[in-house]
Amino acid sequence: MDATKLIHHPYQAPDGFQGVAPGVHKASTVIFENTAALKTRQWKDKSGYTYGLHGTPTTFTLEERLATLEGGLQTLLAPSGLAALALVNMACLRAGDEVLIPDNAYAPNKDFARGELAQWGISHRFYDPMDADALAGLITERTRLLWLEAAGSVTLEFPDLPGLLRVARSHLKLVVALDNTWGAGLAFDAFDLGLPDKGGSRGVDISVHALTKYPSGGGDVLMGSVTTRDEQLHLQLKLAHMRLGLGVGANDAELVLRGLPSLPLRYAAHDAATRQVAHWLSARPEFASVLHPALPASPGHAHWAQLCTAAGGLVSVVLDGARYSEAQVHAFVDALKLFKIGYSWGGPMSLVMPYGLRGMRQFGALGGRPDGTLVRFAIGLEEVGDLLADLDQALGVLAARAP
Ligand SMILES: *Cc1c(COP(=O)(O)O)cnc(C)c1O
Secondary structure, three states: OHHHHHOOOOOOOOOOOOOOOOOOOOOOOOOOHHHHHHOOOOOOOOOOEEHHHHHHHHHHHHHHHHHHHHHHOEEEEEOOHHHHHHHHHHOOOOOEEEHHHHHHHHHHHHHHHHHHHHHHEEEEEOOOOOOOOHHHHHHOEEEEEEEOOOOOOOOOOOOOHHHHHOOOOOOOOOEEEEEOOOOOOOOOOOOOOOOEEEOOOOOOEEEEEEOOOOOOOOOOOOOEEEEOHHHHHHHHHHHHHHHOOOOHHHHHHHHHHHHHHHHHHHHHHHHHHHHHHHHHHHOOOOOOOEEOOOOOOOOHHHHHHHHOOOOOOOOEEEOOOOOOHHHHHHHHHHHHOOOEEEOOOOOOOOOOEEEEOOOOOOOOOOOOEEEEEEEEOOOOOOOOOHHHHHHHHHHHHHHHHHO
C-alpha cells in the first residue's frame, strides 16, 4: 500500500459535472498552483480562493443567493444569527461610541451591549421602537449604530420603519442595522423603504438574518448573514469578519442552500396557518391580548399594513397575572402535545415558549407590567386543524386549573 498515492492520486475526475444542488466544497487549506498565484490571488472580491475562512465556492454561492433574497449587493456568513449581530456591533463600534437598541430587540443582542460592549467602553441605550420622536431626542454626536427590528422579538410590535429611518438619516455618521429574521427578505424590502438613496440603499444600511430560522427551515442548523448595499461598509464588515475568524462549515452552508428554494413556499404556508391560529386565539376569552401584526388590535398594525402583505409565523398571547398564575399558564403549556417547548422557530414543528412579563419591557402596553405571562407560539407546517384542537384541549387544562 502506497500512502502517497492515496494522497496524490493520478486520477482526476472530469470537469463539467452539474447536478441540481451546488457542490459542497470543504477546505481549511486551499491549494495555490504556484507562488505567483499565492501573491496575486484575491478573496475580497470573490475572484479567487485563499483559505477556507475566506470562502469556498459553496459559501460564495450561498452569499450571492442571500444577497439576492434580501435585495442587497454583498453578504457575509456567520456561524449563528447571534454571531452575525455581534459582528455588526464589533465592526461598527469603537470605544466612546453609543449604540441604540429597541426595547423589544432579540434579547441576546441587548445582553451583548450590557456585557462585552460595556466592557469595551461602548455605551448603549434601549429606545421605544414605537416612538420615532423620542428616538430623535436620544441621538447624540456619540451615537454610531442604530438597531431596528420588525416585528419586535416575542412581543411582535411592528414599528414605523420608514419613520425611524427618517430620524436616523438626519445624522450622517449613523449606521442603521436591521435584524431582518422575522421578515426573512420576503415580508418587506429592507433596502427599499421609500427613502432617498444613501450609499445605494433606499432603506437600511445593514440587514442581519438568522438563517437558523426560515432559510434553513429544518431546525437543524445555526447560521447568520450580514447583507449590505454599500461597498465601503461591506469591506469594513468583511475585514472584521476575517480578523474574527467567523467562517461557517460547508455542510451547514449546504443545509441552508438546500432550504432556500422552498423558502417562499414555506414562508407563505407559515403565514397562512399563523393567521388562522391568531384569529382563533383572538376569539378566546382567556387572553388579555393576542399579538400578531396582521391583527388590527396588535401594536403597530397600521405600520405593518403599510409595508407588508405577509405576517410571518409567530403569534403571542398575554395572560393577565390577576387571572392566571404562572403555574396555571405553565400547566397549559405542558398540556400541549403538538406544540413542543423550545426556542427558535422557522422549522416544520410548532413550538411554544412562556415568558414572564415582569421586567421584560420598559415601554408600551407591556412596559413596567408587574405581572402576567406571555406565551409565544411558532406555527410549523402541521395541519392547522390539528394545532387548533391541541390548543383547545390545553386551554381546557388552563380552565380546570383556574381558581
Ligand atoms: C434566533 C434569532 C437570532 C439569533 O439566531 P441564532 O442563529 O439562534 O443565533 C437573532 N435575531 C432574531 C430576531 C432571532 O429570532
